[in-house]
Amino acid sequence: MENVLIATVLSFVVTYFSIPILIRVAELKHLYDEPDERKTHKQRIPALGGIGFFSGFIIAAAVCVPALQNSPFQYMMAAFFIIFMVGMKDDLVGLSPLKKLIGQLMASFAIIYLGNLQINSMYGFMGIYALPANISLMLTYFTFIVVINAFNLIDGVDGHAGSIGLLVSAILGAYFLHVGEITYAVLGFAMAGGLASFLIYNISPARIFMGDTGSLLIGIVNAVLVLKFIDVAGNPAGKMPVGATPAVAIAILIVPLFDTLRVFAVRMLKGKSPFSADRNHIHHYLLDLKLDHRQTTLVSVGVNAAFIVAAFLLQDMGTTWLTLLVVAAATTFTGGLYLARKRKMAVKTTVTTITQPAAQGAAPKVLRVTTGGILQDK
Structure with a gap:
């Protein structure tokens, strides 16, 4: 418990005192996120915030994660630094989608292959339990890449990615603390502490953005946490087993995960690259319905929290049925937003x-x- 508390406070404090320095450096070196027709901000904003909570998170994790024999923590640290370098280069000079993907695969390899963390079972989804080794690896890599990019793609509104990242990492950190997985509890709360501090400067009107450095880090940390959650919570002999574990994991990540998969699918059906830019994310729908940045963030966080609570309450439904329910509810919610936005835009066009x-x-x-x-x- 002491490790978790120290990690949270240390990450918060380091991030809090780092951000003003980074804002000043960005101003001196003219390192801004420039506004354009797709972006919602109209002024130049520093985009180095990810360095701040990366520093807080890494220092807190290095100090507070217990030294255990055969711990995968060293491989996780290697992966976090790879992602940091990928995000930093993209923020400073730009990086092609292919090179970003290669960097993400390298980071995922360090955790999956060297750290031995992967999805080995579907826990009864569609009657499937144990997975063949090749299918297991493919599914694990796919999960990592999707979750890493999910937080990157929802980072389009002040406080949005940071608030959802805070919610997810805190929920998973609390679970690991309860079951005695201190390494993962420290990672969860160190991330939550750093994001809580960062949001002081990022809630609308934002004084700084996290950039890819921050959003990719949130993605890989939560990918590690959610895969470990599936592994631990899916064990019936564990301290706190969770029924329908994969469905609950999907619900925990529902806003970034569903939004990313939906947008990727729509883009590919139109013959475009899944990484091409558009205005089809949920936060764009909410903004077009005349919600401001704070309201958009609150709605997204509230919906994500509601899915988490509902999934834990309904975990006895079974993996297949709960997964279908979660996906159906997310589709209905998104479809409602889409129709409301379409109606709003039609009225605007007609007048x-x-x-x-x-x-x-x-x-x-x-x-x-x-x-x-x-x-x-x-």
């Missing part, structure tokens, strides 16, 4: 202004088309 030629010397006459198609004199 057009038509200026008719005016008589000589007279003021122009403006006719406005209402949603009912009736011309009104204005």
